[in-house]
Structure formats: structure tokens, C-alpha cells
Amino acid sequence: MSKEDSPRMSRRDRRHRALKDAAIEIFFEHGYHAAKVSQIVKRVGVAQGTFYLYFEGKQQLFAELISDFLELFVSTVAEWEPEEIDSRRVLRQELTEVGLKLTEVLLDNKKVTAIFFRESQAVAPELNELIRHTYEMLLAMLTDFNRILYKRGLIADMNFRLLATMTVGMVERVIVERIVHDTLDEAEPQEIVDHLIMHYLAGTTDIVDETLS
Amino acid sequence: MSKEDSPRMSRRDRRHRALKDAAIEIFFEHGYHAAKVSQIVKRVGVAQGTFYLYFEGKQQLFAELISDFLELFVSTVAEWEPEEIDSRRVLRQELTEVGLKLTEVLLDNKKVTAIFFRESQAVAPELNELIRHTYEMLLAMLTDFNRILYKRGLIADMNFRLLATMTVGMVERVIVERIVHDTLDEAEPQEIVDHLIMHYLAGTTDIVDETLS
Amino acid sequence: MSKEDSPRMSRRDRRHRALKDAAIEIFFEHGYHAAKVSQIVKRVGVAQGTFYLYFEGKQQLFAELISDFLELFVSTVAEWEPEEIDSRRVLRQELTEVGLKLTEVLLDNKKVTAIFFRESQAVAPELNELIRHTYEMLLAMLTDFNRILYKRGLIADMNFRLLATMTVGMVERVIVERIVHDTLDEAEPQEIVDHLIMHYLAGTTDIVDETLS
Amino acid sequence: MSKEDSPRMSRRDRRHRALKDAAIEIFFEHGYHAAKVSQIVKRVGVAQGTFYLYFEGKQQLFAELISDFLELFVSTVAEWEPEEIDSRRVLRQELTEVGLKLTEVLLDNKKVTAIFFRESQAVAPELNELIRHTYEMLLAMLTDFNRILYKRGLIADMNFRLLATMTVGMVERVIVERIVHDTLDEAEPQEIVDHLIMHYLAGTTDIVDETLS
DNA sequence: CATGAATGAGATTTCATTCAT
DNA sequence: GATGAATGAAATCTCATTCAT
DSSP states (O other): OOOOOOTTSOHHHHHHHHHHHHHHHHHHHHOTTTOOHHHHHHHHTOOGGGHHHHOSOHHHHHHHHHHHHHHHHHHHHTOOOGGGOOSHHHHHHHHHHHHHHHHHHHHTTHHHHHHHHHHGGGSOHHHHHHHHHHHHHHHHHHHHHHHHHHHTTSSOSSOHHHHHHHHHHHHHHHHIIIIISOOSTTSOHHHHHHHHHHHHTTTOOOHHHHHHO | OOOOOOTTSOHHHHHHHHHHHHHHHHHHHHOTTTOOHHHHHHHHTOOHHHHHHHOSOHHHHHHHHHHHHHHHHHHHHTOOOGGGOOSHHHHHHHHHHHHHHHHHHHHHTHHHHHHHHHHGGGSOHHHHHHHHHHHHHHHHHHHHHHHHHHHTTSSOSSOHHHHHHHHHHHHHHHHIIIIISOOSTTSOHHHHHHHHHHHHTTTOOOHHHHHHO | OOOOOOTTSOHHHHHHHHHHHHHHHHHHHHOTTTOOHHHHHHHHTOOGGGHHHHOSOHHHHHHHHHHHHHHHHHHHHTOOOGGGOOSHHHHHHHHHHHHHHHHHHHHTTHHHHHHHHHHGGGSOHHHHHHHHHHHHHHHHHHHHHHHHHHHTTSSOSSOHHHHHHHHHHHHHHHHIIIIISOOSTTSOHHHHHHHHHHHHTTTOOOHHHHHHO | OOOOOOTTSOHHHHHHHHHHHHHHHHHHHHOTTTOOHHHHHHHHTOOHHHHHHHOSOHHHHHHHHHHHHHHHHHHHHTOOOGGGOOSHHHHHHHHHHHHHHHHHHHHHTHHHHHHHHHHGGGSOHHHHHHHHHHHHHHHHHHHHHHHHHHHTTSSOSSOHHHHHHHHHHHHHHHHIIIIISOOSTTSOHHHHHHHHHHHHTTTOOOHHHHHHO
16 A cells, blocks of 8 residues: 555556556545546556556456555554453553554545545445455454453453444544544544543443553 | 335325335345446336436435435434433433334335445435535534533543544444344344443443442 | 417417417527427426327427418518509519518517528428428519519519529528517618618619609 | 548548548438437448547537538638729629639538538527627628728618628528529529629619629 | 326447557 | 557437327
8 A cells, every 4th residue: 555656666566556546536536436547547647558557447446446455454453462462551552552553544545545435335246345354354353352352351241243343333433534524633543542442442340450540 | 214105105106116116126236336227117117218207317316215314314313302311221221212213224224224335425426415414413413412411420521522423433333234234133133232332331430320220 | 370369269279379379489499409398388388298189299380380480471472463563663662562561570470480590491301391392482483573574674684583582582681680680670671671672673774764763 | 621531631630521521411311400420420430439539429510510611601702802892893803703612612512501501500509609600790791891892982872781681691592592402503603693793783873884894 | 178197219428448559 | 568549338318299097
């Protein structure tokens, strides 16, 4: 997902990148269906046919964009080491760190983020499958994580899958409002993350640790 | 949004309803862009031109569907009387009731629900505005509601808009998983609603009422 | 072509007349092809189907309008008695009379006149034939008339058909400018008619009569 | 308006020309409204979409045709040098020349001429404005010309605008009969032009020059 | 006579993709 | 690799006309 136009990139890679960047702009401005390949190539300044030297087609380019986004998202939220989390305090620290990192990454990629949440599901069934698969993975991961937290006494017993689902929802909607619609902009990332964590960790019985922290 | 084909409906209303129902099927199966007006009219068994006696066009029909859905959603979640809520217990009762009602309503309208969450934002900018406007309204309402709960000592002090946003997110994702993707189906509506409420009401200090209930 | 809504007319005739009048308005405003039957019936306040009780269709109605107009035109210009014309002075008197009468009649029917000259030829081949036939008749009549004038020594020898053609052209263009486009409106009908006659009768050798008159 | 398929024309220009020529045929045969783009492309042997690489649409193509025609017409009749006309004889010479040139040009473009007079006004209001504007220009030019002739003692005093209008009418109708309907075909162009001039210059008092010539 | 809902043929136009240069 | 002209499939929508009530 990195967009830097490093001189180390080959001519081919640079052009590939340029087309993707242009596509992001156009998709963001007009939406996938209203966006025309002709607009994308015009923005980059290459011929219509050139487009097909770099992508199989409009849809495949879109899929590539979404796939990049999912990878970026997953790699950002999935880089922690659960085994090190042994106290409520460490948990909060870790979650805060992930939350702030994610905020930063998504703010750096506002337009793809917007594209993803706005219409990634309305383009092609194949793409929906990829997205669905990623969600399943994320949910499974979070569910497992919740179970671990429970075993370590960090959260109460409950439906862990449900908790994972709700958590994903909270985060998604906050992203959409904050990153895509620019509401919630008076709230600091730290504040947002704190609220998310508080409601994620609701219903815990670990009163002691809570009062101590 | 009611779909019953009551004999009280005029001939015109019945046909209007039939076309909408067929459209829901087709949009659900193929998605907005792949759906053809010809498929819709064929399913109802009327001529192509008849469609345009009832709708200005494919897009306006879609907008009508989404508008209906939003109205249904809002009217379902917005029918409570905040003034009667004076205790944690009543609050839970009310929320549970709304949650169960919403579950029922959305299960009755699975396909429109799926259409809404899958691609309502990827059709037309005008429609996006309507949707956005509805979200703003919903968020404002919930924010106010949260503020009232706080004043009555039912929740802690916090960023009420943020809480509203997260709540909407939790609910949305749970809807999508449960109603649209048929995951979480081993969870009873009651369990789901309980979890949602628990995490919505997280961070409360009202320990007393809590232990009593 | 008479438009008066006399009480002597039967209900049927009144409605027929009303539809024609409405059609004239609509055709004038939008042109034949852009005019819709629905607009015509709406203006009269009858149902769509009623239209077809009075006319075979849109095209036949148009043809009726044009046919009426041609009849009106021909009957206006063709009512003289050539045998009585035995001097240049009488000729001028007769021509003046016809000219003024025609002006009056066409001013009373501005919109049909405009419709006729603007698009009567662009509707249907059958109609073109009728129009063509009328022109042929008119030209033949005028040609004969010219020949008679020549025999009586009122005009010089020349190509009488050509003279007839030019005369029709002069008159037509003057009509279009004066009646349809409202240019030439500072010129009195009398002046217009005088000019037409002068150039129609050009090349005459009848100097004597000329100087006497 | 030139139709020659010169090898100097670019590939693009040749195809543009070919499409226009085919369109002229089709419009001539069926009329604007009955003419189908599919017929035009079929005649040229290109794909349907190709048409839209060269024209914005059927209507714009028609407008281009009419615009070409008007330009051709105006450039043919407007190329004289009024200052050189100092005698009735020179005037006749000049008018004859223009008349013969126009006849030639229009005979070379019979079908567009027919299309123009048959239905150019029945296609689109925008086009009507262009046509009207051209007529106004032509009439103003002729009116000025008449005034000059009068000042030089070549024609009598009269309503010059009216004379211009009548002249345009004579010419038009003669064109329609001769070029479009193939009547008057036993008359030589020279004869036609002579008659037109005679009636155009009617009412002159310049007897001397007349008898001399 | 009157109604007006329903019909359905079919033309225009778009644009992703191809391929000869 | 690059070009960009050409392709052509296919879907929307219109509106004169019909006909059952």
C-alpha cells in the first residue's frame, strides 16, 4: 500500500503505482461504476491501451486496491503478541498502541478507506468473497483473543464471537465517522481509543485491577 | 415497508408492491448494477413499459427501497419514551424491547437489509445524502439520549457522541453478521441484545442498581 | 379552418375542434415530433383514449391540420374571376384584394401557418405528396393565369411557369417573415402587397397604362 | 462541404466525410426522424460505436450538415464586391454570375439542399436559431445591397428590406422546384437567372441604361 | 362514448476491452 | 512496451396506440 515513488522502483512499477493512485482518486470522486478507465489514464497521461498492460481490467484493479487495503488493515491490527498480555494494564497499553497505529495508517489512506467502506461490496461477487473471508479471519482471531483474555481472567465469560463482532462494528463505524466523514474530529485519537477499549472491555469483573490502574 | 398483499390495497398499490418485491429479489440476487429492469418485470409478468408507470426508473426504485428501509429502521428504534426511563432496570427493559423488535423487523426484511448494507452507498450520490442524513439524525438522537441517561445517573460521563457512534457500529455489524450472513445464528436474539446492552452501558458506576437487578 | 365554438356544433364536433386547437398550440410550441398526445389531451381535459375516438392517430391529426390549412390557403387565393381582368388597373385591384385577404386570413391563423412552413414536410411522405400536389395545382393555376395575362397584353412574354414559381416564392417568404417571424412588421399590408405586385408584374411593356395609373 | 475523398485527407477526416456522406443519403431517403444511426454505420461499414467517435450524436451530425450547407450557401452568394457595380450592365453581369455559380453548387449538393429545405427546421430549436440567424444576416446584407443600388440610381426607391425578403423567397422557391423537385428542368439556368434578375430589378426607372444594354 | 392502465417495439448511447501499428 | 481507433454488446426508457371496463 506504500505510495512513495521511490527511485528504486522500476519504470514498470512506477507506472503501476501511478495508475493505482490515479484510480484511487477517480474511484473516490466518482465511485466505481461512474469512474471511467479513460479518466484514469488521462490523469496519468498514458494511452487507453496502456492500462491493460498493467491490469487485467477495471475490476481487477479495484480488487487489487481493496486487497491492498485489507492486507494493510489486517497487518496493522494483527501484529501484537497475545502471550505477553498478562495484566489489564498491559492489555490496555497494547490495545491503545494498535488503535493509534490504525488511526494513523487509515488517515494516511483516507480515500481507499472511504472507497472500501462505501462500495467494496457492490462491485463483484468474487471480491465480496475475499472481503468476507478477511472478516471471518479477523473475527476468528478476535474471538480467540477474547477467549485467551477470559482464560487469563482479564474479561468475564460471555459469547466471545459476539464480543468480537461488536468490537469490529464499533471500530468500523468509528473509522467511517472519523476518517471518512470527518465527524468526531474534535475527539483526540487517544480519547477515541480509550472509549473503544472501555466498551470493549465492559462487563469485566476485574474490579481490583481497574481501580488500581 | 409492509409486504402483505392485502385486498384493501388498490390495484395500483398491489402492482407497485409486486414490482418492489420483485426488485428486492433481483437486487438481492444480482446486485443493483447487474440487476436488469427486464428481469424485474418478467418476474411480475408485466410489460417493460409498465415499470415506468410506477417508477421513474431503476435508480428511483432503488432509492425508494432504501428510503423505505431507513424509515422502517428509524421508526423501529425511535419509538421509545426516554422520560419514563428512571432506573437501570427500566432502561434495560426498554433497550431489550427495542432490540428484539428490531431483530424481528429486520429478519422479516432480510433481503432489503442485505441490500442496504451491501450497496446502498454505491448507487447514487443523492441517495448517499439521504443515508448520511439519516445517520446524522440517528447519531444526534442517540447522543441526546446518552446525555439524558448521564443526567439521570444511569451512565458515566464521557463523550456521548462517540458512545452513540460506537453503539451504532456494534448494532450494525451484529445485524450484518446475524441477519445478512447468517453467522451468530446459534446465539439467541436475547443473548445478542444482552451483550449489546452490556457493552453499550459499559463504564457505568451505578454498581448498586446493578447488583440489585 | 373556422375555429368558432358555435353552439350549433354537436358535442362531438366541439370536442373534435377543441382537440385540434389544442394540437395546434402544442405543435406550435414543441414541434410535431416533440409534441405528445398526452399533452394535447391534458390541455383539453379528456382521457388519452378519447383522442383515438376523434383521430386515427397523431399523424392523421397533423395531416388534417395541414390539409385544412392548404384548403384555406387555396380557397383564399383562388376565388378570383380571371375573365373580368381586362386592364392593368383591374389586375392590380384584384391582386391587392387577394393579397390583403390572404394577409388577414393568415394572421388569423398564425400558429398553423408557422407549423405549415416550419415542418409540414418533415412528418410523413404521404403528407408530402398532398402538399406537393397542392403546390403543383397552385403553380399550374398561376401559370395559366400568367398566360392569360400575357394574351391580354398585361404582361410580357416569358416563361410563365417560372414566373409562377417566383411569385409563389416571394409570397411564401414574405408570409414567413411577416406572419411567422414578426419581422417586416413596420410595413403595412398595403405596402407589402404593392411591392409584391410590382415585382410580380416586372418586365411589362405596358408603359402607357403604367404611367396613367 | 467538399466531398472529394482526396488522399491528402487524414484517415480521420476521410471517415468523418464518409459518415457524413452516408448520413446525407439516409436522411435524404428516410428523413431525419426515420433515419437510424444503424443505417448510417452499416452503409459505411463501421461499428455502431465508431459513429460516436466522430459525432456527439445523430442530432449533432444533422446540425453539422445544415451548418455546412448554410456556410456553403452564404459563401457562394456573398463573394461579390458591391463597390465595383456602377452600371445596370455590370450589376446584371454580377448577379448572373452569382446565380449560375449558386445553381452549380446546389446541383452538386442536391440531397443536402433537399434535406435543408424539407426538414432543417423540424429537428431542434437550437438549429432553428442558427438557421434564423443566417437568414437575418442574409436579409440584412441584401437590404444594404439594395440601398447601395438605389443610391447609385440602379433601382428605384422602395422598402429595401421587403425587396430583400421577396428576392430571397423567389430564389428559394426556384431552388426547391428546380433542384429538389426537378421541375423547371426544361429551363436553362441562364433563363432562370434572367427571370430572377428581371423581377428582382423590377420597378426601376433606369430606362436609359436599360434600352442601351 | 369515455377512460386510462397497459403495452412493447426498438433506437440511442456508453465504455471496457482489443489489436494492428 | 505504447498507442488510440475501433469494436459491439446490451440496457434504459419513451410514447403512440390499444382495449377491457
